[in-house]
Amino acid sequence: xxxxxxxxxxxxxxxxxxxxxxxxxxxxxxxxxxxxxxxxxxxxxxxxxxxxxxxxxxxxxxxxxxxxxxxxxxxxxxxxxxxxxxxxxxxxxxxxxxxxxxxxxxxxxxxxxxxxxxxxx
Numbered sequence: 001x002x003x004x005x006x007x008x009x010x011x012x013x014x015x016x017x018x019x020x021x022x023x024x025x026x027x028x029x030x031x032x033x034x035x036x037x038x039x040x041x042x043x044x045x046x047x048x049x050x051x052x053x054x055x056x057x058x059x060x061x062x063x064x065x066x067x068x069x070x071x072x073x074x075x076x077x078x079x080x081x082x083x084x085x086x087x088x089x090x091x092x093x094x095x096x097x098x099x100x101x102x103x104x105x106x107x108x109x110x111x112x113x114x115x116x117x118x119x120x121x
Contacts (some may be wrong), residue, residue, distance in 0.1 A: 002025070002097075003026050004096070004111055004112065004113035005022065005095075005113055006020060006022050006094065006095050006113045006115060006116040007021050007022075008020040009118045010118070011119045011120075011121065012085055012120055013120070014086060014121065017081070017082060017083045017084075020116060021079055022036075022080075024078065024097065028073070029077070029097070030073045032097040032098060032100060033050065033051055033097065033098045034069075034097050035050030035095075036049045036078070036080045036095060036096075038089075038092060038094065038118075039094070046060065047106070049069035050106070050107065052106075063082075063089075066082065066083050066084045067080060067082050068080070068081040078095055080093070087121060088120075089120050090118060090119050091117075092116070093115060093117075094112055094113055094115045095112070097110065098110045098111070
């Protein structure tokens, strides 16, 4: 059974840092394209950071240079290190996954976590 569980969200002052974790079960992250997306109240969900099908890291312009996506295949966990946080980063952050052998458009995923809230003030 595929499951993604995010953790690490919370409240932080502007300029601070947070690290989000996404624990995957039911599949190996090694064989999936993994990503972080976020959604603020009243706004559309947007991609934040992702691994392409060939393992390249890709970031939204708004977070490039501040956020770092990574994964630990042994722990089967995806991470998002967020530095220099801004109030506009406030959103619900979601972990998402898609099998690497399934052709799809960028930022389209098959599996989603429940999200973890990040609030920057």
